[in-house]
Amino acid sequence: MPKLWNETIEAHRRAVRDAILDAAWVLVAEHGLTSVRMSRIAEETGIGRATLYKYFPDVEAILIAWHERHVADHLERLVELRDRVGDAGERLEAVLEAYALICHRREHRGTEQVAALVHRGEPAARAQRQLIGLFRDLLTEVAETGVVRDDVAPDELASYCLHALAAAGSLPSEAAVRRLVAVTLDGLRPPH
Amino acid sequence: MPKLWNETIEAHRRAVRDAILDAAWVLVAEHGLTSVRMSRIAEETGIGRATLYKYFPDVEAILIAWHERHVADHLERLVELRDRVGDAGERLEAVLEAYALICHRREHRGTEQVAALVHRGEPAARAQRQLIGLFRDLLTEVAETGVVRDDVAPDELASYCLHALAAAGSLPSEAAVRRLVAVTLDGLRPPH
Numbered sequence: 001m002p003k004l005w006n007e008t009i010e011a012h013r014r015a016v017r018d019a020i021l022d023a024a025w026v027l028v029a030e031h032g033l034t035s036v037r038m039s040r041i042a043e044e045t046g047i048g049r050a051t052l053y054k055y056f057p058d059v060e061a062i063l064i065a066w067h068e069r070h071v072a073d074h075l076e077r078l079v080e081l082r083d084r085v086g087d088a089g090e091r092l093e094a095v096l097e098a099y100a101l102i103c104h105r106r107e108h109r110g111t112e113q114v115a116a117l118v119h120r121g122e123p124a125a126r127a128q129r130q131l132i133g134l135f136r137d138l139l140t141e142v143a144e145t146g147v148v149r150d151d152v153a154p155d156e157l158a159s160y161c162l163h164a165l166a167a168a169g170s171l172p173s174e175a176a177v178r179r180l181v182a183v184t185l186d187g188l189r190p191p192h
Numbered sequence: 193m194p195k196l197w198n199e200t201i202e203a204h205r206r207a208v209r210d211a212i213l214d215a216a217w218v219l220v221a222e223h224g225l226t227s228v229r230m231s232r233i234a235e236e237t238g239i240g241r242a243t244l245y246k247y248f249p250d251v252e253a254i255l256i257a258w259h260e261r262h263v264a265d266h267l268e269r270l271v272e273l274r275d276r277v278g279d280a281g282e283r284l285e286a287v288l289e290a291y292a293l294i295c296h297r298r299e300h301r302g303t304e305q306v307a308a309l310v311h312r313g314e315p316a317a318r319a320q321r322q323l324i325g326l327f328r329d330l331l332t333e334v335a336e337t338g339v340v341r342d343d344v345a346p347d348e349l350a351s352y353c354l355h356a357l358a359a360a361g362s363l364p365s366e367a368a369v370r371r372l373v374a375v376t377l378d379g380l381r382p383p384h
Contacts, residue, residue, distance in 0.1 A: 149378075152371045156363065160375050164356035171348065179344045183352050186341075187379030 019045050020055055021066040028063065033117070060117060067118035071127045074102050075134070082138050089147040092138055092188075096165060097181045099131075104168040104177045132158050139188070149190045157188060211237050212247055213258040220255065225309070252309060259310035263319040266294050267326065274330050281339040284330055284380075288357060289373045291323075296360040296369045324350050331380070341382045349380060 023044035027036045036059055042052040056062045081094045118124060135158035142148045148157070164184040168177045215236035219228045228251055234244040248254045273286045310316060327350035334340045340349070356376040360369045 149375070152375055156368055156371060157375065159359045159362060160356055160372055163359035164352055164376070164379070167351045167355035170351060176348055179348060180352055182383070183341070183344055183349065183379045184356070185379075186381065186383055187356070187375045187377075189378065189384075191374070191378055192381075192384070 016045075016047065016051075017055055017065075018069075020047075020052065020062060021069060024059065024062045025066050033059075033063075064118050064123070068123050068127075071123075075127065075130055078131075078134055082134060088138075088142040088145045092142045092147070093181070093185060095135070095138060096161060096184060097178065099162075100165040100168040100177050100181050100184075101174065103166050104171060104174065106169065131162060135161050146190065148188045151191070160184075160187065208237075208239065208243075209247055209257075210261075212239075212244065212254060213261060216251065216254040217258050225251075225255075256310050256315065260315050260319075263316075267319065267322055270323075270326055274326060280330075280334040280337045284334045284339070285373070285377060287327070287330060288353060288376060289370065291354075292357040292360040292369050292373050292376075293366065295358050296363060296366065298361060323354060327353050338382065340380045343383070352376075352379065 020041065024036065024041050027040060027044060038052060038059060039049055041059070041062065042049045045052065056065065078095055078098055081098055082091055084091055084094070132155070136154045139148055139154040139157050139161075143150050143154060161184060164187070165180065168180055171177050171180060212233065216228065216233050219232060219236060230244060230251060231241055233251070233254065234241045237244065248257065270287055270290055273290055274283055276283055276286070324347065328346045331340055331346040331349050331353075335342050335346060353376060356379070357372065360372055363369050363372060
């Protein structure tokens with residue numbers, strides 16, 4: 001087959017896959033994890049049940065794929081903020097704030113069941129390592145500008161950031177999240 | 193019955209209960225959660241099986257009680273450090289370091305199964321609230337001395353501390369834990 005045709009098939013498969021993930025997510029958000037069936041997902045996506053099973057074996061696999069895509073989107077957004085042109089300190093602040101807001105919105109979406117399902121296993125661990133790596137690289141770069149302390153290794157500071165910002169999950173407002181980001185950033189500054 | 197007699201019985205019951213918790217914990221640490229039976233716990237404690245069942249219905253209940261006692265001991269230790277005579281800033285540092293070391297040792301004990309069992313439900317949630325309360329009270333007190341920032345509310349700072357210090361669980365050494373405490377403390381100081 002010509003290359004173009006293969007690409008078209010690939011794009012089509014990706015579009016169907018995305019539509020399945022979106023449909024499953026909408027159904028889970030509306031009706032809860034346990035009441036969503038494969039047949040309902042096929043119907044909502046506008047495909048046959050047999051086609052759906054060519055993509056995924058069960059609802060759990062769909063939700064895990066949804067979460068992987070969701071995490072990949074978040075990582076992409078954070079990488080984009082990190083790699084922007086401009087002052088390293090400002091980029092650090094932008095990444096910290098974006099991550100804190102992700103934590104904040106996650107806890108407010110009321111999807112604890114799904115979280116318990118997807119926050120284990122290798123994909124989740126890999127995403128966590130990528131996140132740590134992203135923070136570590138940025139902190140290493142920023143440390144050279146003197147904006148960030150150099151008496152603690154960047155990977156230890158990265159772990160501090162990720163844990164501290166996770167507090168955003170239990171904060172009541174985005175204003176409180178921004179205060180948390182300011183406090184966390186002050187911990188990163190060179191000591192007086 | 194005279195009061196003294198009641199107190200003696202109460203003390204005896206408490207001693208038996210403590211011995212059961214200790215025995216169960218030793219067995220779980222040695223053999224793993226799933227291979228520990230009630231009969232083995234009774235044997236290790238030096239009591240009959242029937243007596244054991246008067247105290248606890250199953251292994252899970254014993255481990256939950258063990259964890260409650262364990263958490264209560266930790267809280268007591270933190271309260272004791274908080275209430276010492278002396279400089280408020282130093283007491284804050286002592287409490288932060290003690291809590292970080294608790295997190296550090298917890299993750300290094302290899303008791304993930306037990307953690308999954310006990311870190312849910314009302315007693316765990318109550319302990320978490322007590323911990324937040326302890327940090328908040330101390331931060332409120334210290335804020336008055338000017339050692340801690342007053343542009344963020346003490347309960348938000350308490351949540352920041354607890355989350356940031358939980359990073360101690362994945363740190364490789366106590367030296368790294370002390371660096372984490374220093375970074376976390378710097379986040380609490382009045383901004384330059």
